[in-house]
Amino acid sequence: LVTVLRIGHRIKRDKRISTHLALVARAWGVRRIIFTGEKDENLIESVKKINQEWGGNFKIESLCSDEWKTIIMNWKTEKKKIIHLTMYGENLAEFEKTEEFKGLKKNFIDLEEILIVVGGKKVPGKVFNLANWNIAVGNQPHSEVGALAVFLDHLMPNNMRLQFDNANKRIIPSIEGKKVYMEKTNEN
Numbered sequence: 261l262v263t264v265l266r267i268g269h270r271i272k273r274d275k276r277i278s279t280h281l282a283l284v285a286r287a288w289g290v291r292r293i294i295f296t297g298e299k300d301e302n303l304i305e306s307v308k309k310i311n312q313e314w315g316g317n318f319k320i321e322s323l324c325s326d327e328w329k330t331i332i333m334n335w336k337t338e339k340k341k342i343i344h345l346t347m348y349g350e351n352l353a354e355f356e357k358t359e360e361f362k363g364l365k366k367n368f369i370d371l372e373e374i375l376i377v378v379g380g381k382k383v384p385g386k387v388f389n390l391a392n393w394n395i396a397v398g399n400q401p402h403s404e405v406g407a408l409a410v411f412l413d414h415l416m417p418n419n420m421r422l423q424f425d426n427a428n429k430r431i432i433p434s435i436e437g438k439k440v441y442m443e444k445t446n447e448n
């Protein structure tokens with residue numbers, strides 16, 4: 261079970277990037293994403309609409325600025341693992357070789373809950389200290405969306421084929437254009 265925590269959401273500036281972060285998390289089978297920063301009802305609504313159309317039980321929460329501390333501290337109290345994605349961290353290519361990563365990959369689906377933390381403009385130093393691992397998806401600056409997508413794909417390589425229950429729309433993969441199966445609803 262994976263939860264993503266995104267620190268420092270700003271309603272105006274991060275509208276698209278935060279939505280994309282949620283969509284990547286949902287598509288890769290993350291259970292829940294929590295945003296802290298400015299509380300944003302529109303962000304929640306836009307992701308709920310995607311759930312209605314494309315299915316699944318993905319959860320989204322938007323909390324105020326300093327709630328990240330409570331979330332991380334609770335996670336630590338429960339002795340659950342925290343991975344912070346940052347360009348300053350240990351390169352994922354190295355982390356992947358460790359028994360710790362291999363253990364996480366094997367166990368988390370049934371046994372463990374993992375918190376993946378990504379930042380925005382500036383990440384408080386405390387996050388670096390509280391995380392079990394600070395991991396870089398390459399030691400070059402890029403984006404939280406890119407970092408999360410690549411990391412999730414390394415952690416859960418089989419989730420490329422995920423399908424969700426209760427979907428109104430389902431894509432039929434095709435090399436020749438768009439094929440979408442539409443569930444019959446009362447509106448049709």
Ligand code: SAM
Nearest residue numbers: 345346347378379396397398400402403404407
């Ligand atoms: N100075 C920031 C840092 O610590 O990575 C860069 C800010 S970047 C705009 C926002 C977020 O994207 C970061 O907090 C981090 O979670 C993620 N990010 C950017 N580049 C990354 C990389 N190479 N590896 C892992 N995460 C990265």
